Amino acid sequence: MAETITITDDRTGQTVTVPIEGGVFPASAIRSLDPSLFVYDPAYMQTASCKSAITYLDGENGILRYRGYPIEQLAEKSTFLEVAYLLLEGELPNPDQLATWTHDITHHTFIHENMRKRFVDGFHYDAHPMGMFVSALAALGTFYDGAKDIDDEESRQRQVVRLIAKTPTIAAMCYRFSAGLPFNYPSNDISFPANFLSMMWKIGDEYELNPVLEKAMDVLFILHADHEQNCGTTAMRVVGSSNADPYSSAAAAASALYGPLHGGANEAVVRMLNDIGSIENVPAFIQSVKDGEGRLMGFGHRVYKNYDPRAKIIKQTAYDVFEVTGKNPLLDIALKLEEVALQDPYFVDRKLYPNVDFYSGLIYQAMGFPVEMFTVLFAIPRTAGWLAHWQELLADKEQKISRPRQWYVGPETRDYVPMSSRS
Numbered sequence: 001m002a003e004t005i006t007i008t009d010d011r012t013g014q015t016v017t018v019p020i021e022g023g024v025f026p027a028s029a030i031r032s033l034d035p036s037l038f039v040y041d042p043a044y045m046q047t048a049s050c051k052s053a054i055t056y057l058d059g060e061n062g063i064l065r066y067r068g069y070p071i072e073q074l075a076e077k078s079t080f081l082e083v084a085y086l087l088l089e090g091e092l093p094n095p096d097q098l099a100t101w102t103h104d105i106t107h108h109t110f111i112h113e114n115m116r117k118r119f120v121d122g123f124h125y126d127a128h129p130m131g132m133f134v135s136a137l138a139a140l141g142t143f144y145d146g147a148k149d150i151d152d153e154e155s156r157q158r159q160v161v162r163l164i165a166k167t168p169t170i171a172a173m174c175y176r177f178s179a180g181l182p183f184n185y186p187s188n189d190i191s192f193p194a195n196f197l198s199m200m201w202k203i204g205d206e207y208e209l210n211p212v213l214e215k216a217m218d219v220l221f222i223l224h225a226d227h228e229q230n231c232g233t234t235a236m237r238v239v240g241s242s243n244a245d246p247y248s249s250a251a252a253a254a255s256a257l258y259g260p261l262h263g264g265a266n267e268a269v270v271r272m273l274n275d276i277g278s279i280e281n282v283p284a285f286i287q288s289v290k291d292g293e294g295r296l297m298g299f300g301h302r303v304y305k306n307y308d309p310r311a312k313i314i315k316q317t318a319y320d321v322f323e324v325t326g327k328n329p330l331l332d333i334a335l336k337l338e339e340v341a342l343q344d345p346y347f348v349d350r351k352l353y354p355n356v357d358f359y360s361g362l363i364y365q366a367m368g369f370p371v372e373m374f375t376v377l378f379a380i381p382r383t384a385g386w387l388a389h390w391q392e393l394l395a396d397k398e399q400k401i402s403r404p405r406q407w408y409v410g411p412e413t414r415d416y417v418p419m420s421s422r423s
């Protein structure tokens with residue numbers, strides 16, 4: 001049977017039948033019935049804003065694939081740089097492509113000295129690193145003439161390499177500034193995750209890289225690299241649709257990620273676990289959530305109505321990290337929260353499961369990152385996903401500047417009231 005949908009406008013008796021393809025049907029069907037009729041869909045809950053071949057999610061079955069490859073296999077067998085290439089180019093790189101890609105990224109990790117010595121000094125001493133990171137992304141674009149040449153493929157590729165290469169340097173700079181520590185320059189002879197950890201923690205020439213932590217950082221980068229049309233990526237696409245440069249678009253995406261309902265949740269989870277304080281307090285906290293006094297941060301997802309596949313991998317990675325760092329004492333509270341919530345009808349009925357943010361903060365904290373850095377750690381790898389969607393948007397001939405309509409519920413026309421007549 002043909003997959004179609006027929007819509008009838010009862011006001012006119014007109015009907016239109018359109019195909020259903022890939023689980024969507026074109027909104028142009030509505031336009032053909034009445035150009036002044038719009039679908040009301042707050043938060044785009046039932047709207048597909050674009051076609052994309054980058055990431056596939058199956059929320060009911062907890063499936064996540066980058067360009068068709070299951071996240072579980074990529075986390076186990078790939079590296080973040082290889083995954084970034086996959087997201088951007090659509091295929092896993094061959095040895096020469098990976099060597100060139102790695103060389104290009106490695107040799108673009110430096111940022112202009114004005115960023116390190118003047119720009120960052122403008123922040124208050126206790127500025128939140130994520131606020132600094134968002135600002136730095138936009139500022140970075142002002143250093144490159146070609147940033148706005150978005151119709152030039154070579155220029156776009158140069159900006160893509162710069163953004164992916166420099167986000168770890170910017171992130172480490174934000175941390176070192178907030179900790180009052182001297183900045184570390186990038187190194188060209190260690191891996192992408194190792195370089196980031198070195199810029200974060202090296203004191204003088206002293207930093208002993210632990211391969212378990214290097215691998216854990218790389219796995220966390222892979223898991224956070226992309227996630228379809230999430231809030232931040234939607235911001236990237238909306239801003240990018242006006243032909244803004246990729247640095248300004250990424251700053252908008254990072255701003256969206258900063259929100260506690262989105263990428264800011266990993267920081268909120270650890271603050272929540274600290275507030276709960278002990279396993280004994282878990283039942284009372286769960287009750288407070290059910291009474292509407294707050295949310296169980298790190299739980300729930302717009303798409304996943306089953307366990308977030310990334311949370312499973314992160315939970316395993318946590319045990320690997322704790323072998324090195326010692327167990328994060330908050331883990332027991334997190335495990336108890338999960339155990340109680342997964343048996344409670346309030347959470348089960350609403351299909352609320354741990355998401356990517358529930359356990360990631362425990363790892364970051366055990367690795368020594370302050371909670372203020374957690375969302376920055378999310379933004380570093382997500383930059384690759386944002387840029388992959390930006391490139392896909394610019395290549396999509398069906399796309400144009402994003403400009404949704406509204407359901408106007410304001411006052412009808414009325415005459416100006418002079419001040420003397422106002423109450």
Ligand code: SDX
Pocket residue numbers: 226227229230231260261262263265289294295296297298299300301302303350352355356357
């Ligand atoms: C990320 O989109 C992505 O892909 C995002 C992300 C990515 O990789 O980019 O996966 C990263 O953002 C993960 C989500 C991190 N956020 C949190 O952990 C914050 C806590 N979770 C939520 O606030 C919430 O679950 C959202 C924002 C994640 C999803 O919200 P929805 O889909 O809009 O669902 P909703 O707010 O409409 O909630 C539906 C019901 C409501 O109850 P009722 O009004 O029906 O009674 O579930 C309840 C909500 O109150 N609910 C929760 C809850 N999340 C939803 N109740 C308690 N605790 C929660 N965490």
